[in-house]
Amino acid sequence: MNNDILKVLYSTEQIDEACKRLGKQIQKVYADKVPVVIGVLKGATFFMSDIVRQADTYMEIDFIDVSSYHGTTQSSGKVDLVTDISTDVSGRDVLIIEDIVDTGRTLKFLMDNLTKRGARSIKVCTLLDKPAGRQLEANSDFIGFEVPNEFVVGYGLDYDEKYRNLPYIGVLKPEIYTNN
Ligand code: PRP
Ligand code: MN
Ligand code: MG
Numbered sequence: 001m002n003n004d005i006l007k008v009l010y011s012t013e014q015i016d017e018a019c020k021r022l023g024k025q026i027q028k029v030y031a032d033k034v035p036v037v038i039g040v041l042k043g044a045t046f047f048m049s050d051i052v053r054q055a056d057t058y059m060e061i062d063f064i065d066v067s068s069y070h071g072t073t074q075s076s077g078k079v080d081l082v083t084d085i086s087t088d089v090s091g092r093d094v095l096i097i098e099d100i101v102d103t104g105r106t107l108k109f110l111m112d113n114l115t116k117r118g119a120r121s122i123k124v125c126t127l128l129d130k131p132a133g134r135q136l137e138a139n140s141d142f143i144g145f146e147v148p149n150e151f152v153v154g155y156g157l158d159y160d161e162k163y164r165n166l167p168y169i170g171v172l173k174p175e176i177y178t179n180n
Pocket of ligand 3: 043069070157158
């Protein structure tokens, strides 16, 4: 285990199971549609690639890069659109894939943005939901795990751009971010 990790919250096996479970739910809901599945960079990178391969249904994929934590453990309160999707979502069924919903600001930004562009329906699949962090109403349709109010990293989630490549999700030792 990485030396900066206090404890593992979800193992590789638990993440795999969640992807299978959520993938099947998505497969059912979109059985007669061709959704545009949008992965939110960078955090949702691995979850996106794992989950779409568990949903045996027609779909298009795209990516959007938004950022608001900027190397800290606290949301800046402002969501920056770094790189946009290339798909026209007007009249389309959109499925947003997130790694975590915390304050809800990123999700609110994305929902507002995609609604303005005329998406026909928008659903959200997040691997982790942290209700205790919520500052804006933001609900997901497919949820992997409800997480405690701790700063988590791994499987796409970062602190200061590190730890994304850990194959599990864990809690960072507090001294890693309090000493910086
Ligand atoms: C993180 C995470 C979610 C968002 C959730 O992204 O990946 O997208 O924050 O937090 P919120 O609910 O408080 O908005 P971040 O802005 O750190 O960018 P990243 O995915 O590139 O790490
Ligand atoms: Mn993110
Ligand atoms: Mg981040």
